[in-house]
Amino acid sequence: MIEYRNLRVAILGGGSVGAQVASLLIQHGDELAARAGAGLEVVGVAVRNLDAERSADIPKHLLTTDVESLILGADIVVELIGGIEPARTWILQALNSGADVITANKALLATHGPELFELAGQVGAQLYYEAAVGGAIPIIRPLRDSLAGDRVKRILGIVNGTTNYILDRMDTRGDSLDEALAAATALGYAEADPTADIEGFDAAQKAAILASLAFHTTVPLDLVYREGMSSITLDQVVAARKAGYVVKLLAICERLTDQNGVDGVSVRVHPALIPRDHPLAAVHGANNAVFVEAEAAGSLMFYGAGAGGVQTASAVLGDIVSAARRHVAGGPGVAESTHSDLPVLPISSVTTRYQITLTVVDQPGVLAGIASLFAEHGVSVEAVTQSVGTVSIRDGHDDAKPTATLVIVTHEATESSLALTVGALTDSPVVSSLVSVLRVEGLH
Ligand code: NDP
Ligand code: HSE
Numbered sequence: 474m475i476e477y478r479n480l481r482v483a484i485l486g487g488g489s490v491g492a493q494v495a496s497l498l499i500q501h502g503d504e505l506a507a508r509a510g511a512g513l514e515v516v517g518v519a520v521r522n523l524d525a526e527r528s529a530d531i532p533k534h535l536l537t538t539d540v541e542s543l544i545l546g547a548d549i550v551v552e553l554i555g556g557i558e559p560a561r562t563w564i565l566q567a568l569n570s571g572a573d574v575i576t577a578n579k580a581l582l583a584t585h586g587p588e589l590f591e592l593a594g595q596v597g598a599q600l601y602y603e604a605a606v607g608g609a610i611p612i613i614r615p616l617r618d619s620l621a622g623d624r625v626k627r628i629l630g631i632v633n634g635t636t637n638y639i640l641d642r643m644d645t646r647g648d649s650l651d652e653a654l655a656a657a658t659a660l661g662y663a664e665a666d667p668t669a670d671i672e673g674f675d676a677a678q679k680a681a682i683l684a685s686l687a688f689h690t691t692v693p694l695d696l697v698y699r700e701g702m703s704s705i706t707l708d709q710v711v712a713a714r715k716a717g718y719v720v721k722l723l724a725i726c727e728r729l730t731d732q733n734g735v736d737g738v739s740v741r742v743h744p745a746l747i748p749r750d751h752p753l754a755a756v757h758g759a760n761n762a763v764f765v766e767a768e769a770a771g772s773l774m775f776y777g778a779g780a781g782g783v784q785t786a787s788a789v790l791g792d793i794v795s796a797a798r799r800h801v802a803g804g805p806g807v808a809e810s811t812h813s814d815l816p817v818l819p820i821s822s823v824t825t826r827y828q829i830t831l832t833v834v835d836q837p838g839v840l841a842g843i844a845s846l847f848a849e850h851g852v853s854v855e856a857v858t859q860s861v862g863t864v865s866i867r868d869g870h871d872d873a874k875p876t877a878t879l880v881i882v883t884h885e886a887t888e889s890s891l892a893l894t895v896g897a898l899t900d901s902p903v904v905s906s907l908v909s910v911l912r913v914e915g916l917h
Contacts, residue, residue: 475507477506477510477511477512478511478512478801479511479512479514480509480511480512480513480514480548480549480797480800481514481516481546481547481548481549482498482513482514482515482516482547482548482549482550482551482793483516483517483519483543483544483546483547483549483550483551483567483572484498484515484517484518484519484551484553485518485519485540485543485544485550485551485552485553485554485560485563486518486519486520486552486553486554486555487518487519487520487527487531487536487553488528488553488554488555488782489528489781489782489785490553490577490604490782490785490786490789491518491520491551491553491554492518492527492528492529492531492782493528493529493782493783493785493786494551494553494786494789494790494793495515495518495529495531495535496529496530496531497529497783497786497790498513498515498790498793499515499531499532502514505790505793505794505797508794509793509794509797509798509801510797510798510801511797511798511800511801513549513793513797515535516535516543516546516547517535517536517537517543518531518535518536518537519537519538519539519540519543519554520536520537520538521538523536523537523538528782529782529783540559540563541563541566544563544566544567544570544572545566545570547567547570547572548572548573548800549572549573549574549575549793549796549797549800550563550564550567550572550573550574550575551574551575551576551789551792551793552564552567552574552575552576552577552578553576553577553578553789554578555577555578555580556578556580556581557580557581557584557585560576560578560581561581561585561588561589564576564581564589564600565588565589565592568589568592568593568596568598568600569592569596571596571598572598573598573599573600573601573796573799573800573806574589574593574598574599574600574601575600575601575602575789575792575793575796576600576601576602576604576605577602577604577605577785577788577789578602578605579605579606579675579678579679579682580678582602582605582678582682583677583678583679583681583682583694584678584694586681586682586685586691586809587691587811590808590809593806593808594806594808594809597805597806598805598806599795599796599799599806599807600806601792601795601796602682602792603788603789603791603792604785604786604788604789604792605679605682606632606679606682606683606763607630607632607679607761607763607775607777607779608634608761608777608778608779608780608781608784608785608788609777609778609779609781609784609785609787609788610761610762610763610775610776610777610778610779610788611775611788611791612683612763612775613682613686615765615773615775616683616686616687616765617686617807617810620687620765620767620770621810622769623767623768623769623770624767624768624769625687625688625728625765625766625767625768626727626728626766626767626768627725627726627727627728627765627766628683628684628687628724628725628726628727628763628764628765628766629723629724629725629747629753629763629764629766629914629915630676630679630680630683630723630724630725630726630761630762630763630764631721631722631723631724631753631756631760631761631762631763631779632675632676632679632680632683632724632761632763632779633670633673633675633676633679633722633761633779634662634758634759634760634761634778634779634780635657635662635663635664635667635670635671635675635759636670636671636673636676636702636722637721637722637756637757637758637759637760637761637779638653638656638657638660638662638758638759639653639654639657639663639671639702640653640702640705640710640719640720640721640722640744641757641758642656642657643705643707643710643720644710644713644714644719644720645757647707647711648707649707650702650703650705650706650707654667654671657759660759662759662780671701671702671703672699672701672702672703673699673700673701673702673722673742673743674699674701676699676722676724676742677694677697677699677724677742678694679724680692680697680724680725680726680740680741680742681693681694681697681740683724683726683763684697684726684738684740685809685811686809687726687765688726688728688738688813688815689810689811689812689813690738690811690813690814690815690817691811691814692726692738692740692817693817696740696817697740697741697742698739698740698741698742698743698819698820699741699742699743700742700743700744701722701744702720702722702744705720705744706909708908709830709909709911712830712880712909713746713911714749716746716828716858716880717748717749718746718747718748718749718828718913719746719747719749719754720744720745720746720911721744721745721747721753721754721756722742722743722744722745723742723743723744723745723747723753723914724740724741724742725739725740725741725742725743725745725914726738726739726740727739727823728815729818729822729823729824731818731822732822732887735816735818736815737815737816737817737818737822738815738816738817738818739817739818739819739820739822739823740817741820741823743912744911745911745912745913745914746828746911746912746913746914747913747914747915748915748916751915752764752772752774753774753915756776759778759779759780760776760777760778760779761776761777761778761779761780762774762775762776762777763775763776764915820888821887821888821889821892822887822888823887823888824885824886824887824888825885825886825888825912825913825914826855826882826883826884826885826886826912826913826914826916827852827882827883827886827891827910827911827912827913828880828881828882828883828909828910828911828912828913829879829880829881829883829894829895829898829907829909829910830878830879830880830881830907830908830909830910831843831878831879831881831898831904831905831906831907831908832876832877832878832879832904832905832906832908833876833877833879833903833904833905834874834875834876834877834903834905835874835875835876835877836874836875836903839877839903840857840859840879842901842903843879843881843898843901843903843904844857846894846897846898846901847881847883847894849897850890850891850893850894850897851886851887851890852883852884852886852890852891852894853883853884853886854881854882854883854884855882855883855884856881856882857879857880857881857882858879858880859877859878859879859880860877860878874905876905878908882913891910895907895910
């Protein structure tokens with residue numbers, strides 16, 4: 474039997490993910506030691522409540538509330554507490570004490586990543602975070618290592634399982650948003666307070682992490698444009714289906730050159746229409762997928778379980794094995810690459826396509842008038858679909874008028890031109906109501 478050097482692994486957090494990591498590490502210790510070239514001894518699992526039920530077996534004697542002693546005695550510290558503090562302080566302590574650190578904490582990385590990576594670089598330690606985006610899906614290593622020789626142009630990601638589950642139910646079962654959210658909550662996908670999921674905060678954190686890696690540039694969370702999906706209605710989802718699209722909450726990270734010739738990156742999270750034959754349209758339920766467009770590699774898609782205790786534990790365990798291998802091989806950790814230092818451009822610089830749905834007074838010349846509003850603001854119309862026959866009473870008066878519903882899809886236009894067009898449509902006396910404005914992605 475091979476005698477391996479022993480590495481002490483401290484796990485901070487024994488919740489959904491932490492309990493599974495501890496249990497699997499103990500269960501598969503011999504096999505993982507053979508892969509890592511070092512024994513991986515769980516020296517403790519830090520929790521708040523020693524008597525709470527755990528979702529996986531953890532020997533009672535490993536549970537502790539003495540976090541600082543646990544950190545100081547470890548070679549590898551695995552942070553699975555979540556949130557900013559005390560996770561940040563404990564990771565800094567672990568790095569300062571010479572340990573490698575593994576975290577799944579997207580909220581912390583998106584807000585304090587540069588501070589943590591800088592310290593890791595200074596002390597020669599490694600900070601791994603495969604589980605922070607896409608749960609079980611390998612996406613951090615592919616971006617950092619496999620695609621290190623390529624040039625990533627664009628990432629389209631479904632990176633929040635809860636919202637994908639909700640939108641998928643609306644699309645496939647005709648649920649309202651509230652019904653689908655209740656189902657997501659009952660299945661344990663949505664948090665007790667689902668705001669971070671529904672309003673796109675969780676996806677924005679993940680987008681900041683993906684963009685920083687893909688474009689070798691630090692992307693601060695507050696420069697990520699974010700719109701949630703709480704205003705998406707079943708009517709919009711049904712209309713999208715009829716038009717050959719599906720509504721998804723997308724994280725979009727892209728390199729672009731703005732109207733003044735400035736090269737930069739744009740990072741945004743919002744609901745968008747994608748064609749039903751796009752690979753991301755086939756991502757159902759609470760799954761996640763990240764679609765990467767790279768200059769040489771072309772299009773790649775990474776797909777799988779974006780959450781779940783045991784699924785996420787798989788990514789964490791991979792990081793633990795990597796950290797152990799580095800300990801065995803020696804040498805400093807690999808620093809994050811931010812050499813490109815590109816500016817993060819505002820949403821107004823983005824160019825995309827739009828679908829605008831409006832009801833208008835159905836009389837001669839209206840369509841031409843609407844088309845000229847688009848043209849005046851530099852937005853080119855690709856297609857118009859009209860359905861007639863509805864009758865509305867405008868402004869509560871009794872001047873009932875026949876109306877038509879127009880669905881207008883544009884060619885690529887800038888967000889700023891589109892915003893001006895929408896303003897003009899809103900002010901137009903022939904527009905009864907602006908039903909919806911959605912971006913269309915994945916067509917080019
Ligand atoms: P949980 O809320 O299930 O677990 C958190 C754990 O941390 C609990 O065991 C809790 O102790 C412990 N803890 C919290 N605060 C303290 C403290 N001050 N001192 C000691 N222990 C503390 O979280 P998850 O396992 O779901 O998530 C962990 C991390 O993984 C988060 O960063 C999350 O974003 C990330 N992640 C989670 C995924 C998932 O599917 N769950 C998917 C991808 C990433 P106690 O049990 O005693 O309350
Ligand atoms: N709330 C997140 C989601 C968990 O629904 O995807 C995984 O980060």
